[in-house]
Amino acid sequence: MTKFTIGSEEHKKAFCRSFIDTHDAWEPQSLPWPDLKQDALARLRAMPFWDEAISTEAEVAHKVAALVPLQRDPILREAVELQGLEEARHSELLKTMLERYDIPQPPIRPPKLHSDPDWGFLRMGYGECFDSFFAFGLFPLARQARLFPLPLLELLEPIVDEEARHILFFANWVAYCRARMPWYQRPLHRARCAAAMAIQVGGRARTAIDAARGSSNHSSDDDFMIGVQDALDLDFTPREVVETCLIENDSRLRSYDGRLLRPTFVPTLARILRQALPRK
Ligand SMILES: [Fe+2]
Numbered sequence: 277m278t279k280f281t282i283g284s285e286e287h288k289k290a291f292c293r294s295f296i297d298t299h300d301a302w303e304p305q306s307l308p309w310p311d312l313k314q315d316a317l318a319r320l321r322a323m324p325f326w327d328e329a330i331s332t333e334a335e336v337a338h339k340v341a342a343l344v345p346l347q348r349d350p351i352l353r354e355a356v357e358l359q360g361l362e363e364a365r366h367s368e369l370l371k372t373m374l375e376r377y378d379i380p381q382p383p384i385r386p387p388k389l390h391s392d393p394d395w396g397f398l399r400m401g402y403g404e405c406f407d408s409f410f411a412f413g414l415f416p417l418a419r420q421a422r423l424f425p426l427p428l429l430e431l432l433e434p435i436v437d438e439e440a441r442h443i444l445f446f447a448n449w450v451a452y453c454r455a456r457m458p459w460y461q462r463p464l465h466r467a468r469c470a471a472a473m474a475i476q477v478g479g480r481a482r483t484a485i486d487a488a489r490g491s492s493n494h495s496s497d498d499d500f501m502i503g504v505q506d507a508l509d510l511d512f513t514p515r516e517v518v519e520t521c522l523i524e525n526d527s528r529l530r531s532y533d534g535r536l537l538r539p540t541f542v543p544t545l546a547r548i549l550r551q552a553l554p555r556k
């Protein structure tokens with residue numbers, strides 16, 4: 277494969293094509309939903325985060341869709357449009373699952389949109405980098421703990437796979453946009469990205485502290501992944517969770533074009549955290 281410079285036409289084509297060409301056209305209603313036994317159904321019904329999960333996916337879909345009109349480049353526009361469609365489909369998939377298993381549909385929070393779609397997308401993207409990293413690890417841990425029937429977990433796999441594509445696209449989109457700016461605008465862009473990242477990480481740190489204190493009100497807006505981890509009540513040490521997330525993060529992103537950038541901030545934080553966590 278020929279090398280490219282970040283911010284070049286080749287870079288743009290590579291990260292957009294990698295995203296567009298790996299899009300899978302499935303419909304939530306046509307998936308082979310397995311029949312579940314009573315205990316599995318009860319566990320599914322007892323999960324307290326469906327409203328948050330559906331609302332978050334729907335809100336992300338709106339935030340991505342808001343960025344579409346700002347994309348003047350046809351291939352960037354196509355990729356962002358496709359991501360919006362996939363996010364809306366995630367929300368639809370969860371709603372379809374509740375319908376399929378006779379779980380009452382929770383009230384959905386109206387989406388909170390930013391007046392600046394670019395800022396909204398930055399905040400959303402860094403949030404996804406964080407949440408996807410944990411989702412990558414929690415999925416196999418839930419499988420290992422036999423928390424849900426395997427066929428159901430298999431069926432929900434596309435969400436996790438698509439999130440891997442989203443954060444890969446996001447990392448490259450941010451770098452591409454910055455590289456195309458005149459040099460004097462780049463520090464401000466860096467500062468915006470750092471602020472967006474700090475807000476998302478800060479929100480999740482608060483959620484984690486609330487969860488550790490046993491507060492039931494720790495899951496807020498778009499940082500529900502830690503609430504999910506808490507609700508799943510998995511019997512693994514924090515170190516095991518972090519290690520699994522790191523392994524799964526590498527594995528989920530390995531198959532994509534090796535020339536593309538990968539999100540690095542959350543895995544770096546996780547590696548530092550791993551050193552600080554006790555082995556047992
Ligand atoms: Fe999603």
Ligand SMILES: [Fe+2]
Nearest residue numbers: 363404439442
């Ligand atoms: Fe996503």
